[in-house]
Amino acid sequence: MKITADCVPCLLRRVIYEARLVDERNVPAAIRAACGVFARRYRPDRVSATLATEVHRAVYRTLRTDDPYHNMKRRSNKAMLELFPAAERMVRASKDPLLAAVMCAIAGNILDFGLRNDIKSPEELKRRFGGIVSEGLAVNDMPRLRPLLKDGADILYFADNCGEIVLDRLVWRQLRKMGVHVTLVVRGRPILTDATMADVEELGLAKEVDRVLDTGSFAVGVDFKRIPKALRRSLLDCDLIISKGMANFESFSGTRWRPIAHLMRTKCAPVAEATSAPRDVSILKLWR
Numbered sequence: 001m002k003i004t005a006d007c008v009p010c011l012l013r014r015v016i017y018e019a020r021l022v023d024e025r026n027v028p029a030a031i032r033a034a035c036g037v038f039a040r041r042y043r044p045d046r047v048s049a050t051l052a053t054e055v056h057r058a059v060y061r062t063l064r065t066d067d068p069y070h071n072m073k074r075r076s077n078k079a080m081l082e083l084f085p086a087a088e089r090m091v092r093a094s095k096d097p098l099l100a101a102v103m104c105a106i107a108g109n110i111l112d113f114g115l116r117n118d119i120k121s122p123e124e125l126k127r128r129f130g131g132i133v134s135e136g137l138a139v140n141d142m143p144r145l146r147p148l149l150k151d152g153a154d155i156l157y158f159a160d161n162c163g164e165i166v167l168d169r170l171v172w173r174q175l176r177k178m179g180v181h182v183t184l185v186v187r188g189r190p191i192l193t194d195a196t197m198a199d200v201e202e203l204g205l206a207k208e209v210d211r212v213l214d215t216g217s218f219a220v221g222v223d224f225k226r227i228p229k230a231l232r233r234s235l236l237d238c239d240l241i242i243s244k245g246m247a248n249f250e251s252f253s254g255t256r257w258r259p260i261a262h263l264m265r266t267k268c269a270p271v272a273e274a275t276s277a278p279r280d281v282s283i284l285k286l287w288r
Contacts, residue, residue: 001250003048004270008038011052014192015059017113018068026063033062048270049221049250056191057218067190069113072122076111076163076193077203079122083129084166090133091170098149098178099142100133101170102263106282107132108164109245109265113193122163138266138281145261145286151179153239157209158185158222160245160264165195168244169208176210183234184209188216194247221251246271259288 012034019030037055060066067073087104094100107129110119119125125132149155155175159165165186172182184205187194197214199205206212213234217226227235235241241260243252249262249271262285266272272279 001048001253001270001274002044003042003046003051006268006270007048007052008042010268011055015055018056018059018192019063021068021072022063022065029062030059033058047250047254049219049247050223052220052247052250053191053218053223056220069190069193072113073162073193073195073199076122076161077166077199079126080108080111080163080166081203083126084169087129087133087167087170090130091174098171098174101174102142102284103133103137103282104129105164105167105171105244106137106263106265106284108167109160109263109282110267111161111163111193112245112267125163132282135282137284139275139277139283139285141261141284141286144288145284148240148259149175149178149180150239152181153179154181154183154234154237155240155242156183156185156234156238157242158244158248159195160248161193162195162199163193164244165199165205166203169205171242172208182209183211183213183238185213185215185231187219188214188228189218191218191220192247219251221247221249224251224255249275259286261286 015030015034016027019026034055037058041054091097091100110125111122159168175182186200187196190196200212213231215222216228217223241257243260243262245264252260266277266279266281269279275283275285277283
């Protein structure tokens with residue numbers, strides 16, 4: 001997805017948020033670092049995720065940290081582990097367990113802080129989770145997706161945020177019951193609140209899937225120029241890509257990787273417009 005003018009204030013809000021997570025006194029320096037990247041690198045033809053990566057790289061250097069969201073990520077994981085039994089009961093009680101699992105996992109995509117977002121903490125999502133799931137899907141391509149979920153199908157599941165990845169387990173379990181082979185893909189290095197291999201290990205998620213890979217680099221979404229050989233081979237060989245969240249959408253939407261199912265909340269106007277969906281809704285959208 002190409003960057004839009006609306007992406008600039010959104011990125012600056014995120015920069016201010018992450019600077020405050022480290023130290024309020026760092027905010028002016030972080031803003032200067034981000035604006036320096038915009039001044040040098042902003043062009044309307046840039047991929048939004050690529051420019052965002054450059055902005056956050058500069059800001060992290062300024063903040064002298066490689067993970068300003070560390071504590072928030074731990075809080076998110078803890079809160080969703082506490083919520084998980086209730087989400088699991090929702091899935092078990094549903095007449096369509098796969099669809100219910102998908103809706104629970106997408107509700108977790110709200111855990112993305114520093115944006116214009118009415119969910120301000122992981123603990124708040126715990127309180128509002130049932131209501132968000134009950135909204136359903138504003139875009140529901142599940143009927144088109146099901147034929148791709150054949151016994152023996154090989155799926156790459158690109159995860160997004162911490163906390164959210166705990167709820168993704170519900171989807172993996174349903175897929176594996178159907179005989180689908182699931183490869184989980186997480187970020188290669190800490191960036192924003194995104195899950196990494198360290199989270200997989202800490203949460204014991206490796207046993208929930210058939211294989212775990214990472215994207216190999218510091219990047220918002222996926223930097224396809226720097227992905228490891230194993231991930232590139234898997235992209236070429238897989239039957240389906242499942243992409244969680246906006247950053248993965250922004251990375252994949254300008255590529256030819258197909259078929260791909262995007263599971264996410266539309267948390268900003270540019271992504272909502274790109275998916276032909278309203279803002280602040282849950283969607284499952286398939287491109288073939």
